Amino acid sequence: MAHLNVAVSEEAFRRSFELLQRALVFEKADSKDMGAFTAGYDVKAHLEGGNIDFRADNSVLIDSLDLKWDRLKFSLGLDIPEICVGGGCINMPWPIPDICLPRICIFTGDPDVSIAPDLSSVVAQELSLAARFTVRYYDASLPPPSPDLCAPLRLDPLPDHNQWQLYLDPEWIDLDLFDFPDIVGDLIENALTNAVKALIPGGWVRDVILAIIGGIADLIRFILDIPDKIEEWLNDLFNISFGLLDLIGQLVGEFLGRCNPVYRLDDPLEIMPASNGLIPVRIPVRNLAAGVNDVELVLQADVGA
Template identity: 65%
Template structure:
């Protein structure tokens, strides 16, 4: 039988979770080459809202926590194959000089077109998970792993003394898919169309180039290998190609289960501080265990040498 039992009400547990959750912020950037174009992202976000419930089966349920995008920049660079028209000469009999046509080339840059719109205003996502609470012992004599994956998301510095840490341990995590609305597809298509039109000179050269590439909208879809709508292609990039959903899920898991305890208890625990020339009274804590029911979290611990 445990020597000491501590209970934390569901209301207090919710407040503790809310304080911890508010500190989960992250930033990430990456790019992927698809041959003729490079696509990437530069994002920053934090968590807001949501609910947490303690349940009788010794689990917790965290629902509908909002992912608030402070920055959701989509980066796209396209290296369009160069197209040249004109050039060459018509040989004329002497003494008539040869007739040479001017040569005009377009899409000679690298990249030819670049854009980086911030799409944060158009995306709303939530993350939910179920899990449990677990107790882990932090022993200062054990070296930290190298590299320390918790370092970028650890809220408080690690203590210089031993502690018991109580963690929320997510087991199943659900992150909403990126689902960009039609307006985002239209904005990107318009921006690309304007950029390509600006490259093509006017007059008969424009007519020749447009005859070669067809309509600009179809040309964009050909370059980016887009079978359907641009917003669907964009959603697929964020959901699959970029691996951003996996990153968010792993981040939430590590933040709560490994890097940031919801409660920390010193070992040994100080009952009375040093006072009047007397040394402090501390007791060692052993075999800490935690569980939840629908009204509270219960921690039980032995007191031992």
């Protein structure tokens, strides 16, 4: 039978978990050259809310965590293809060879346009995870890990003494796909249209150029190689090409499961502080184990040498 038994209720655990949750911030920026266009993102997010459920199978379910975007900037740069007049070939009667006319281009150089709208106010996602408690023993006499992959994620420095550490190690993390509303498609199309129009002088010149390119909306879809809805293309970009969902899941998993314990227990454990010139009383802790039932988290350990 264990010498030490500690029970932590769901509510008490929630308060501890919330401290970690508040410190978990996802921030990243990147861009990809897709040939005819470049697409990138500059994002920052945090977690709010969530329900904690201790389960009888020794696992913890945390669901309905809101992934709140503090910043979700999407950058898009288009290479406008050459816009030219003339060209083509004319069939001539023998013996004259067919004659090809030169193309005269409207811009000297390839024009490009770029936009960077912030979509944070129109995206909402939820995250859920199921985890088990994992106990690890930190031996301060050993050299620190190298490379230290937790260095950018760790909230507290590595302790200078031995310590039992209890981690909440996710087994799976569910994250809602990006699902941009129709309004986002309109926003992007309008921004690109205005950017293209800004390149072109007004009046009949604009009418001619728009007639040649077949309309800006069609030109944008041609360059981006997308079907009707821009927001569906954007969903694919964020869900697949950028790999943001994987990055977020990886961050949450590493943050909780490897880098930041939810509870710590010093070894030896100080049970009486120093007083009246006497040294503090400490007892060694052995064999710490953690388990969960549907009511509480139970920690058990042996004390003594």
